[in-house]
Amino acid sequence: MSSSAKFEGSDSYVATHDLKLAVNAALTLQRPLLIKGEPGTGKTMLAEEVARGLGMPLLQWHIKSTTKAQQGLYEYDAVSRLRDSQLGDERVKNIDNYIVRGVLWQAFTADEPVVLLIDEIDKADIEFPNDLLRELDRMEFYVYETREMVKAVHRPLVIITSNNEKELPDAFLRRCFFHYIKFPDKETMQQIVDVHFPKLKQDLLAQALNVFFEVRDVSGLKKKPSTSELLDWLKLLLAEDIPAEALRSADQKSIVPPLHGALLKNEQDVHLFERLMFMSRNNR
Amino acid sequence: MLIDFFFTLKEAKLPVSIKEFLVLLEAMQKNVISNSLDEFYFLSRTTLVKDEAHYDKFDQAFGLYFHGIATLFEKIDEIPLDWLMKRMQRELTPEQQAALEKFGYDKLMDRLKELLKEQKERHEGGNKWIGTGGTSPFGNGGQNPEGIRIGGEGGNRTAVKVWEQRAFRDYDSERELGTRNIKVALRRLRRFAREGAQDELALDDTIRATANNAGWLDLRMQAERKNKVKILMLMDVGGTMDDHIARAEELFSAAKSEFKNMEFFYFHNCVYETLWKNNRRRHAERFSTWDVIRKYPPDTKLIFVGDATMSPYEVLQPGGSVEYNNEEAGAVWLQRFTSTFPKFIWLNPEPEGLWQYRQSIAIIRQLMSNRMFPVTIEGLERGMTMLSK
Numbered sequence: 001m002s003s004s005a006k007f008e009g010s011d012s013y014v015a016t017h018d019l020k021l022a023v024n025a026a027l028t029l030q031r032p033l034l035i036k037g038e039p040g041t042g043k044t045m046l047a048e049e050v051a052r053g054l055g056m057p058l059l060q061w062h063i064k065s066t067t068k069a070q071q072g073l074y075e076y077d078a079v080s081r082l083r084d085s086q087l088g089d090e091r092v093k094n095i096d097n098y099i100v101r102g103v104l105w106q107a108f109t110a111d112e113p114v115v116l117l118i119d120e121i122d123k124a125d126i127e128f129p130n131d132l133l134r135e136l137d138r139m140e141f142y143v144y145e146t147r148e149m150v151k152a153v154h155r156p157l158v159i160i161t162s163n164n165e166k167e168l169p170d171a172f173l174r175r176c177f178f179h180y181i182k183f184p185d186k187e188t189m190q191q192i193v194d195v196h197f198p199k200l201k202q203d204l205l206a207q208a209l210n211v212f213f214e215v216r217d218v219s220g221l222k223k224k225p226s227t228s229e230l231l232d233w234l235k236l237l238l239a240e241d242i243p244a245e246a247l248r249s250a251d252q253k254s255i256v257p258p259l260h261g262a263l264l265k266n267e268q269d270v271h272l273f274e275r276l277m278f279m280s281r282n283n284r
Numbered sequence: 285m286l287i288d289f290f291f292t293l294k295e296a297k298l299p300v301s302i303k304e305f306l307v308l309l310e311a312m313q314k315n316v317i318s319n320s321l322d323e324f325y326f327l328s329r330t331t332l333v334k335d336e337a338h339y340d341k342f343d344q345a346f347g348l349y350f351h352g353i354a355t356l357f358e359k360i361d362e363i364p365l366d367w368l369m370k371r372m373q374r375e376l377t378p379e380q381q382a383a384l385e386k387f388g389y390d391k392l393m394d395r396l397k398e399l400l401k402e403q404k405e406r407h408e409g410g411n412k413w414i415g416t417g418g419t420s421p422f423g424n425g426g427q428n429p430e431g432i433r434i435g436g437e438g439g440n441r442t443a444v445k446v447w448e449q450r451a452f453r454d455y456d457s458e459r460e461l462g463t464r465n466i467k468v469a470l471r472r473l474r475r476f477a478r479e480g481a482q483d484e485l486a487l488d489d490t491i492r493a494t495a496n497n498a499g500w501l502d503l504r505m506q507a508e509r510k511n512k513v514k515i516l517m518l519m520d521v522g523g524t525m526d527d528h529i530a531r532a533e534e535l536f537s538a539a540k541s542e543f544k545n546m547e548f549f550y551f552h553n554c555v556y557e558t559l560w561k562n563n564r565r566r567h568a569e570r571f572s573t574w575d576v577i578r579k580y581p582p583d584t585k586l587i588f589v590g591d592a593t594m595s596p597y598e599v600l601q602p603g604g605s606v607e608y609n610n611e612e613a614g615a616v617w618l619q620r621f622t623s624t625f626p627k628f629i630w631l632n633p634e635p636e637g638l639w640q641y642r643q644s645i646a647i648i649r650q651l652m653s654n655r656m657f658p659v660t661i662e663g664l665e666r667g668m669t670m671l672s673k
Contacts, residue, residue: 018326025316025327029307036336078491085499166471173334174301180336 005054013042013049014184014191022179023050032136032158034173037181040226043161047117050159057110059156060117061103063124069131072104072118073141073150095145104135105150113154122165129172137175184227186213196231197238207247208234211257215264220272225263233262289349293332296345300332307331321350470542470664473513473585473672480507515539516580516625517548518555520590523606528633531659532589535631539587549576553594554614554648555621556605573617577624585671586621586628592648592656593634599647618651629667630656636663 007023009015015023023046026033035043051058061072081098084091091097107116121129135141139152160176162168184192186209193205212233216224225233236259237247246258257263264270286309293300308331317323325346333342482505489504496502517539519532539546549559549571558570597604599614622628630648632639636658639645649656657667 018330021317021323021326022330025311025330028314028316029311031307034334079487082491082494082499082501086501168334170299170334174303176334177330178334179330180339 007050007053010049010053012195013045014188014195015046015049016184016188019046019179019181022177026159026177027054027157029177030155030157032160032176034160034162034168034176034178035181036162036164036178038183038224038226039163040228041181041183042227043181044117044119047115047119047159047161050157051115054115054157056112056157057114058117059103059107059110059114060119062119063121063128065123065125067124067128069124069128069135070102072102072132073135074102074105074143075100076145099143099145104141107156108139108150108152110154110156114156116156116158118158118160120163121160122162122168126166129168133171133175189227189230192227193231193234197234200234200238201244204237204242204244204247205234207244208237211247212263215257215260215273218273218276221264221269222266223264223269225265229263229265233259236262289328292349293342293345296341296348298333298338298341298345304332470539470668473515473543473668474511480510482507484508511544513543513545514580514584515543515546515587516576516584517546517587517589518559518621519548519550520553520588520592521550522552524553524591524593525633528591528659531633535589535659547580551590552605552607553590554598554605555617556610556614557612557617573620577620580625582625583627584625586625587667587671588628588630588652589659590630590632591634592630592632592645593642594644596643596647599644599651615647615651618648622652627671628652628655629670631659631664631667632656633659 005027007015007020007027009020022033035046037043047060048058050056076095077098077100081092081095103116107114136158139155140149142149189209189212190205193200193209197205208230212225212230215221240259242258260270260273264273286305290300290305308328311317311327311331317327328346329339329342333339484506486504486506489506490502493502493504494500517536519536525532536548540548549561551559555573557573559573559576560570562569594606595604598606599618602611602613603609604613630652632645634642634645639649639656645656655667655670657663657670
């Protein structure tokens with residue numbers, strides 16, 4: 001891995017200074033980087049953008065509740081071998097033919113350094129991270145069936161995301177760098193929107209951001225709208241060609257901002273919001 | 285120097301380990317960051333802190349440690365930079381140093397504000413005004429032992445602000461919780477086990493059996509893996525619990541979706557001989573408490589939810605209930621529950637700090653062998669660990 005390479009964000013992804021620093025620290029010291037944050041703050045996208053920015057291939061491993069650590073290393077396809085043996089296939093003599101390589105193996109043996117994304121590690125069983133300690137630390141593992149040791153040719157840049165559904169074990173955490181993606185402030189949000197909608201009219205954007213942060217500030221919402229919902233909403237506003245004035249009038253006459261369905265995804269939230277808007281209108 | 289920093293973090297009760305500290309040093313050695321305090325803050329945070337709940341503690345400890353090295357505040361914008369150019373370094377004897385005025389931190393800040401109001405021009409070499417090379421506590425390159433550095437190297441406005449803002453205060457684990465957080469805490473209780481009809485192909489077993497069978501297929505089945513934990517939840521409703529409805533609701537809905545084998549009953553203030561399931565029909569539809577105690581197996585985990593705030597008579601005295609004449613005291617019923625179900629806890633939505641001032645809380649806590657926990661993330665976690673032991 002060339003140590004001179006540095007991640008600097010990209011034209012389609014706004015990375016804050018501290019995030020860039022965390023990525024570069026992980027890159028230089030060749031240790032995994034654990035990313036947490038509210039849903040919709042671009043955790044998964046980070047890995048894609050890092051890979052693109054550094055010109056490295058990206059390998060992805062999406063974790064489900066049934067995923068086992070072993071599946072990331074390799075699997076012994078006993079069923080095929082069993083079938084082949086009953087059919088008298090020649091391949092059956094070599095166990096190597098039935099070892100299916102997992103994502104980690106591919107990442108370790110790739111010709112060039114790669115970015116390895118382990119997505120939503122908290123979805124898996126509680127023991128899952130513990131089973132990967134040595135593999136991520138030493139970047140090597142042993143294949144019992146063929147008695148061979150797989151060692152990383154180039155240590156991959158491992159990016160792990162978590163939604164905080166389960167706590168991760170301390171031993172695992174100690175081996176990672178950690179970064180929590182905070183919800184962007186207005187300035188950063190402006191940059192993010194600029195990146196996605198370069199032609200958006202400034203007054204519409206300013207109004208939309210105001211409405212967005214107002215909605216986020218409503219206390220008691222079951223799910224606060226996130227960055228990705230804001231982007232969807234803007235896309236809709238553009239598609240419907242809604243003028244900035246329509247948003248401005250939102251805090252005076254009409255009850256809820258137009259196309260609010262893109263921001264509030266929960267019936268109770270919409271009701272709550274309407275009620276609050278109604279109350280504030282009466283107070284005026 | 286950094287060793288002190290490490291111990292400052294340790295003292296702030298941050299779970300930092302030596303390994304992580306060594307990684308931080310390694311990163312410094314490899315020049316991951318340029319020489320700025322701002323970057324050092326981010327690097328040390330990403331290396332040493334592995335939970336956003338600890339970010340606030342870290343900010344405080346970091347601020348404490350680097351307090352003397354670079355402290356700035358918003359007013360700084362008003363100081364023109366050219367005042368602070370290094371012009372003179374006056375040599376001071378130790379006696380002179382000691383003779384310098386020593387202010388406390390707050391006094392320094394107040395005084396700085398005062399001075400900012402008074403001072404309108406560049407100043408050098410004096411002992412009161414803000415400037416360079418003097419012995420006043422303010423400015424750059426000066427020699428007051430408790431001085432505040434303004435501008436110059438070593439300080440970076442945005443950096444200090446990052447931890448001074450303490451933006452992560454809300455993530456501290458003392459915070460109250462949403463349904464989602466409660467679910468996470470409750471998941472600690474999950475116990476997976478295979479029970480019931482065998483309707484899944486047991487692949488590993490089949491392969492082993494087939495191998496034993498000299499290669500002829502021998503199918504093996506197994507039951508599906510299910511969460512086996514059984515929960516009995518008893519919730520206090522009405523009266524003083526009205527203040528906690530939202531939180532109790534959250535807790536309840538989270539628990540309901542996490543556990544299939546969950547039974548719940550309501551009581552008012554303390555458990556007596558009847559419980560009910562539907563609060564609206566509480567007088568029509570009652571369940572005998574004896575039946576409830578007998579119905580569930582002893583490995584059921586019992587969770588009381590209530591503020592335990594009532595008159596002590598309601599717990600200790602037969603006939604003490606506010607609603608009707610109970611034959612046996614609430615304490616007797618509580619003891620029956622706790623002896624039948626050895627895994628029990630009491631969750632109390634009142635803040636933990638208040639408990640010592642309420643007599644009834646103390647009594648119930650004693651009856652619960654001290655297994656009373658507040659409804660915060662941290663409290664729930666302690667509670668769930670207690671239940672799963």
